[in-house]
Amino acid sequence: MIVGVPKEVKLDEYRVAMLPVGVEELVRAGHQVIIQKEAGLGSGLPDDEYVAAGAEIADGPDDIFARADLIVKVKEPQAEEWPKIRPGQLLFTYFHFAADQGLTNAMVDSGATCIAYETLTDSKGRLPLLTPMSEVAGRMSIQEGAKFLEKPKKGRGILLGGVPGVPPAHITILGGGVVGANAAKIAAGFQADVAILDINLDRLRYLDDIMPANVNVLFSDRHNIRDELVLADLVIGAVLIPGAKAPRLIEREHLKLMKPGSVIIDVAVDQGGCVETAKPTTHSDPTYIVDGVVHYCVANMPGAVGRTSTFALCNVTLPWVLRLAKEGVAVAESSREIATAINVHDKKVTNAAVAGAFDMKFHDLWNVA
Numbered sequence: 001m002i003v004g005v006p007k008e009v010k011l012d013e014y015r016v017a018m019l020p021v022g023v024e025e026l027v028r029a030g031h032q033v034i035i036q037k038e039a040g041l042g043s044g045l046p047d048d049e050y051v052a053a054g055a056e057i058a059d060g061p062d063d064i065f066a067r068a069d070l071i072v073k074v075k076e077p078q079a080e081e082w083p084k085i086r087p088g089q090l091l092f093t094y095f096h097f098a099a100d101q102g103l104t105n106a107m108v109d110s111g112a113t114c115i116a117y118e119t120l121t122d123s124k125g126r127l128p129l130l131t132p133m134s135e136v137a138g139r140m141s142i143q144e145g146a147k148f149l150e151k152p153k154k155g156r157g158i159l160l161g162g163v164p165g166v167p168p169a170h171i172t173i174l175g176g177g178v179v180g181a182n183a184a185k186i187a188a189g190f191q192a193d194v195a196i197l198d199i200n201l202d203r204l205r206y207l208d209d210i211m212p213a214n215v216n217v218l219f220s221d222r223h224n225i226r227d228e229l230v231l232a233d234l235v236i237g238a239v240l241i242p243g244a245k246a247p248r249l250i251e252r253e254h255l256k257l258m259k260p261g262s263v264i265i266d267v268a269v270d271q272g273g274c275v276e277t278a279k280p281t282t283h284s285d286p287t288y289i290v291d292g293v294v295h296y297c298v299a300n301m302p303g304a305v306g307r308t309s310t311f312a313l314c315n316v317t318l319p320w321v322l323r324l325a326k327e328g329v330a331v332a333e334s335s336r337e338i339a340t341a342i343n344v345h346d347k348k349v350t351n352a353a354v355a356g357a358f359d360m361k362f363h364d365l366w367n368v369a
Helices: 020-028 047-053 061-067 101-110 131-148 178-189 201-210 222-231 252-257 267-271 301-333 336-341 352-357
Strands: 002-005 032-036 056-058 070-072 090-093 113-116 170-174 193-198 215-219 234-237 263-266 287-290 293-296 342-345
Touching: 002 061, 020 032, 020 047, 020 301, 032 047, 032 061, 047 056, 056 061, 070 301, 090 301, 101 342, 113 336, 131 178, 131 234, 131 263, 131 267, 131 293, 131 301, 170 178, 170 222, 178 193, 178 215, 178 234, 193 201, 193 222, 201 215, 215 222, 222 252, 234 267, 263 267, 301 336, 301 342, 336 342
Parallel strands: 002 032, 002 070, 032 056, 070 090, 090 113, 170 193, 170 234, 193 215, 234 263, 263 293
Antiparallel strands: 113 342, 287 293
């Protein structure tokens, strides 16, 4: 099979979808790999390392999309890439369809098979291809929050850990999953006062057992969320329903409960956001202010730490790339994991959450509903 790796074109995206070792493993398995010129530079991976591993270097994306049977990316195809996608082609990347009807419609119309990292589910119900980027985003959310709480960034002028005689910042984390737990670890290290809210009591008990004393857990309901917004200097939106739009937990009217200059980091923005006033931003222009509250809603947070993120992502995606290259879409018949990742196939939506987001017909081709 011919595997193509185009350079990412999303603004401020520095990751690449394959490491040189991935090229070497694919070539050893009898496949051909085409990678776009300078695709790895943002992650500190020059072309000569890919050539040494056996890759062919293409000057631009057109040749890659025209020849490759399997396209491996990091971020969803951008509008400029949509016309290049062919019927029957396999695309393996983060799609986050439920937040983008235009992308969903374009991929359905393309006739390609869209295999989404973020919905691939293992036998224990985990999301192994989403987890490493959730870890990165969770940890980044605190360092970004610390930055934008500074007064020159329009924040309250708060130091997360305070100093002797001055209380630390209060950080509210909505969601106790991978993003929330990683955010809490870093926030706790800053000596901030931290609260994690979640609706899963078993998860809350687990977090209560493993977190340090400055992290408290609360059941997530409307009253507790509102009470926390009054206290919060920094709010992290870390909720996830796999494949579906994020639930809205903060309405615009709730912003008036918050302190002027407080900060919201909505990590869930790539799934539509859990804050009514959230809208996607970029690393070049990451924040805006609504009702005195600073909003940071970068939809590709891990892209800013390209080297760390690329290695973390490719460590988990390579085994699946190898399997797709060997068996093609037929692998879904024997792999429930791959079946859960196929969101669009043969001009049909095959993920129930994506279909539900846009009132489209759901086709359960893979028996994973």
